[in-house]
Amino acid sequence: MDKLIITDLSKTYQNGVKALQNVSLQIPTGMFGLLGPNGAGKSTLMRIIATLQEADCGSIQLGSLNILAQPNEVRKVLGYLPQQFGVYPALSPEMLLNHLAVLKGIINKNERKEIIHALLNKVNLYEVRKQKLGGFSGGMKQRFGIAQALLNNPKLLIVDEPTAGLDPVERNRFYNLLSEVGENTIVILSTHIVDDVKELCPRMAIINKGKVVIQGNPLQIMESLEGRLYEKTIQKNELEQYKTEYQVISDRLYLGNQIIHVLSDAHPGSTFKLIEANLEDVYMSQIFNA
Missing domain, CATH: 3.30.70 (Alpha-Beta Plaits)
Known part of the structure; x- marks a missing residue:
């Protein structure tokens, strides 16, 4: 199975802030926890992997794909749930997923409908598929976010601070959903909530001030x-x-x-x-x- 290999990745912003300093990680299929305080560089790293931002130097390889050199190819196999994402409040999840599926190149109408209904079942939103997204709770919106991130059956799924603001019941639902996805996909869970990593991830790294300070299996790290x-x-x-x-x-x-x-x-x-x-x-x- 493909691995995500990050080598000597660095990023300095124009104001002089060193967001990433020689970050190197090897991330196999399954759940990988990226833990660190706010401002540690986690979101910068996630955005670079998601092809939304450029690095100053270093390399990222996903199987045979060079992420920094082949962004358009990477986007075909990438799912991304950012820390904050917007929805069209007047649309239903079914309608918005249909629109996003077209943008992701799922042209066949019947195939699109089948994929969307399967995903809505997976994230437990099928019963409310016709309701407007504007009336959804925070947890329901997060589950919709995962559905849109899984539309193209990604090889790599990035979720950035996914459980912030969720109540314990919604958080547990989210844990179960992510662990199921992680059986066949590289899932990077970026968070400052220690419990998220402890519950879900057999592999993890702690990043602080732009540097990886420790990485490995949580039990061995303890x-x-x-x-x-x-x-x-x-x-x-x-x-x-x-x-x-x-x-x-x-x-x-x-x-x-x-x-x-x-x-x-x-x-x-x-x-x-x-x-x-x-x-x-x-x-x-x-x-x-x-």
Whole structure:
């Protein structure tokens, strides 16, 4: 099966911001999570892969296709759900998908109808196919977005911050849909929500300040913190003091007290408890160290 191979990709904007710095990734078929804070360079990378923006240097290969040199060929096998996308509120999903299918070159009317109805069933919108998109919830619009991205049966599907604003039920529906698609397609899930990656992706990378800071299997990445992560409950007014003395990678409130997670190669003291790391700890440690 085809792989997406990104090699030494860089992009600097005119204002001097280095959005990407020598990014290299190998992404096979299946779900791949791209995790990073807002402004890390994720959306720039997604737009370049989706042929919407040019890189300064580097290469991207999808099977035999050179993405940077053959954008029109790439678009034939690409599905893209950007972070923000518009719909025509007065149209039904059936009508808008029909219009988009024509633009994607699906000329045969019967074939088009069959594909559209199959996709609407897949994203659980068939029953509301005649209703206006303007009345859809956020989750329903996201599912429509996935349907339009799958119209041409893509080899590569890019979804950028897809679950932002979705309630837990809609998010779970979305997880199930993406994992099903990922069985036969390269799916890149770009997000700052750690749970999205933890639930869905057997492979991932964390990007920060335009650089890939860690990549691999989430479970193996979590093992990188084994024996180095400690927890302690403190008073809220002690937080700043602990931040000056220890490498505090995260803090949260629980029942009015502050719980801190500290990264340390040596045991920081008897009042600290050694704990197992989760993916959020890895994420916070990488962002903290940047």
